[in-house]
Amino acid sequence: MATMESLIVTVNRIQRACTVLGDHGGDTNLPTLWEALPSVVVVGGQSSGKSSVLESIVGRDFLPRGSGIVTRRPLVLQLHKTERGLQEYGEFLHLPKKKFTDFSMVRKEIQDETDRMTGKSKQISPVPIHLSIYSPNVVNLTLIDLPGLTKVAVEGQPESIVQDIESMVRSYVEKPNCIILAITPANQDIATSDAIKLSREVDPTGERTFGVLTKLDLMDKGTNAIDVLEGRAYPLQHPWVGIVNRSQADIKKNVDMIASRRKEREFFASSPDYGHLASKMGSEYLAKVLSKHLESVIRARLPGITSLINKSTEELEAELSHLGRSVAVDAGAQLYTILELCRAFDRIFKEHLDGGRPGGDRIYGVFDHQLPAALRKLPFDRHLSLQNIRKVVSEADGYQPHLIAPEQGYRRLIDGALNYFRGPAEASVDAVHFLLKELVRRSIAETQVRSL
Numbered sequence: 001m002a003t004m005e006s007l008i009v010t011v012n013r014i015q016r017a018c019t020v021l022g023d024h025g026g027d028t029n030l031p032t033l034w035e036a037l038p039s040v041v042v043v044g045g046q047s048s049g050k051s052s053v054l055e056s057i058v059g060r061d062f063l064p065r066g067s068g069i070v071t072r073r074p075l076v077l078q079l080h081k082t083e084r085g086l087q088e089y090g091e092f093l094h095l096p097k098k099k100f101t102d103f104s105m106v107r108k109e110i111q112d113e114t115d116r117m118t119g120k121s122k123q124i125s126p127v128p129i130h131l132s133i134y135s136p137n138v139v140n141l142t143l144i145d146l147p148g149l150t151k152v153a154v155e156g157q158p159e160s161i162v163q164d165i166e167s168m169v170r171s172y173v174e175k176p177n178c179i180i181l182a183i184t185p186a187n188q189d190i191a192t193s194d195a196i197k198l199s200r201e202v203d204p205t206g207e208r209t210f211g212v213l214t215k216l217d218l219m220d221k222g223t224n225a226i227d228v229l230e231g232r233a234y235p236l237q238h239p240w241v242g243i244v245n246r247s248q249a250d251i252k253k254n255v256d257m258i259a260s261r262r263k264e265r266e267f268f269a270s271s272p273d274y275g276h277l278a279s280k281m282g283s284e285y286l287a288k289v290l291s292k293h294l295e296s297v298i299r300a301r302l303p304g305i306t307s308l309i310n311k312s313t314e315e316l317e318a319e320l321s322h323l324g325r326s327v328a329v330d331a332g333a334q335l336y337t338i339l340e341l342c343r344a345f346d347r348i349f350k351e352h353l354d355g356g357r358p359g360g361d362r363i364y365g366v367f368d369h370q371l372p373a374a375l376r377k378l379p380f381d382r383h384l385s386l387q388n389i390r391k392v393v394s395e396a397d398g399y400q401p402h403l404i405a406p407e408q409g410y411r412r413l414i415d416g417a418l419n420y421f422r423g424p425a426e427a428s429v430d431a432v433h434f435l436l437k438e439l440v441r442r443s444i445a446e447t448q449v450r451s452l
Contacts, residue, residue, distance in 0.1 A: 007298050008140040008291075011037050012078045015142065016093055016130055036308050038297040039076075039144055040290055041172045044183030045194040046148035049214030052245035053183055054145055056264070056283030059137040059257040062090065062103040063145075064111045069157070069165075073114050074128035074172075075145040079138040086136060093130030106131070122157045126168055137258075139291040143181070146172060149194040166198075173202050177301060179293065180208050185215045186225045186242070190234055206236040210293075212286065214243045216274070217267060224273040229281075241289065242274060242281045341447060349443040359439045366431045374424035383416055 018034040044050045051063045051070070058079065064070050082088075090100040092109060100106045110129060117125045124147050146169050153161045173180050180203060182195035190196060199209045211234070213225055227233040229240045244264040246255065261284060268278035279285070298305075352359035382388065393409040 007302070008142070008294060009080065011298060012080075012132070012142055015039070015076060015078070033308060033312060035175050036177060036301070036305050038177045038179065038294060038301055039142055040179045040181055040294060041144045041146060041169075042181045042183060043146060043169055043173060043195045043198060044148060046150050048148065048183045048185050048188075048195065049243065049245045050145065050148060050183050053181075053212060053214060053243055053283065053286075054143060055257060056243065056245070056261065057138070057141070057143070057287045058133055059135065059261065060088070060103045060106075060133070061251075061254075061257060062106040062110075062133075064107055064114075065251075069122055069124070069147055069150065069161075071145055071147045072118055072122065072124045073147075074126065074168075075110065076128045076130045077143045077145060078130070078132045079141045079143075080132060080134045081138055081140050082134050082136050084136045086134075088133070088135040088137070091132045091134070093132075122154075122161070124161070124164055124168065126171075139287050141287060141291045141294060143290075144172065149198070151194075169198065170202065173198065176208075177297070178208060179210065179290070179297065181210050181212060181290070183212050183214060185218075186213045186228070187215050187218050187220070190228055196234060206238075209236050210238050210286075210290065211236050211240040212243055213240055214245055216242050217244050217247075226273060229274070229277060238289075238293070239280060241286045242268070242277070243283055243286065244268070345443055345447045348446050349439065352439045352443060359435065359442070363432055363435050366428050366435070370431065371424055371428045374427065375421070378420045378424070380417065380420070383420070384413070389413065 015034065015037055018032070018037075042050055042054065046069065051065060054077065055061055055063055058077070063075075087101060088103075090103065090106045091098070092100075092113070094113065095109070100109065110131070113129050114125075117127055128144070147165045149165060149169065150162055153159050158164075172178055180199045182193070182199045184190060184193040184195055196211070199206075203209050211228075213228055216225060219225065225242065229242055231240060244267045246257075246260045250260060261282070264282050265278075265284075268274050268281045271278075274281060348357070351357040353363070354360060392412050395409070395412075
């Protein structure tokens with residue numbers, strides 16, 4: 001058992017590392033390490049009692065409460081069992097150095113961190129909040145709480161909120177490594193349960209689904225949920241578990257969760273309807289069943305997880321090898337590396353120009369062949385013909401002929417000849433520019449290969 005508990009802790013650490021690296025599943029169709037890790041996802045409609053179930057499992061009042069959508073980001077809740085006598089505390093992944101011993105501050109931080117991502121609006125975000133709780137009163141377990149399913153958008157919410165929440169929930173529960181904790185209130189017809197409807201679509205055989213029936217104490221007098229709890233109304237591969245939530249009066253009176261658990265045990269033990277099921281009812285039993293099942297799933301998936309991690313490690317090492325050696329951290333070493341690369345580039349580029357490496361001969365060819373060939377095609381014989389010279393000089397005389405031909409006429413002849421040179425000269429410059437850019441790119445690539 002100790003070995004399996006350490007495996008759950010290891011899976012928790014891998015999940016936290018995945019989140020830090022931006023891999024939190026739920027919003028991608030690509031296979032990721034996160035999705036290979038087994039997890040328990042809590043699914044239910046709004047006001048189905050999801051928060052009360054989680055708080056009962058933890059034994060602490062720590063989740064935000066209110067009307068409408070309270071959970072607007074996935075909450076990855078990792079429970080760590082500690083030795084008796086040690087103080088309970090919570091720790092967030094985004095605040096790793098801070099321990100929260102006051103669980104009302106945990107509630108406030110969840111709300112504040114949600115607002116930091118989504119603002120004060122009622123928008124939702126797929127980026128999870130990671131909360132680890134260390135306590136002697138919990139079992140080693142990881143739960144993911146998702147926004148409650150809803151049927152209509154209320155004021156302040158976009159019209160797409162219903163579909164957005166369902167899409168987010170589906171992206172988690174569709175994964176084959178997901179264990180679905182479907183929360184349904186007992187005072188609601190099981191046929192209308194949002195959680196059961198969704199779990200039936202993604203897990204038709206019920207192999208991955210645990211059914212939880214809440215609010216058993218609020219059913220109409222003379223009615224019970226025996227048919228559901230005994231698996232006749234809606235059978236699942238795993239037994240249904242009944243939960244008695246804290247009443248609103250208990251919440252307002254700040255009745256602690258330990259007392260609430262005791263009242264829950266007394267309810268089932270003294271109930272004429274559920275007495276024969278008392279040993280398999282309640283939040284404490286649910287936590288133990290989920291922890292044991294999670295251990296068995298991890299055991300079954302362990303070879304695949306190990307294989308994926310090894311494969312990912314090999315791919316990353318190959319990519320790192322391709323990228324080259326690591327860059328030093330301190331500024332002095334980084335400057336030395338940059339100068340070393342610049343010197344290597346300068347040496348390789350010179351070799352391309354001066355010989356030893358290909359490239360310089362092509363630049364020489366532009367001046368030795370391309371430019372002279374273009375110049376030979378210029379119509380200098382027509383431009384410097386006697387007839388054209390006489391015409392240019394005559395035009396330069398104007399209405400007063402000069403004894404000696406004016407300088408202006410010669411300048412016009414020279415300017416005209418230079419204009420003929422412009423085209424071939426610019427074409428040669430462009431050709432050399434193109435070759436130099438190509439040599440620079442080649443030199444950079446050869447410098448990078450040389451530095452590996």
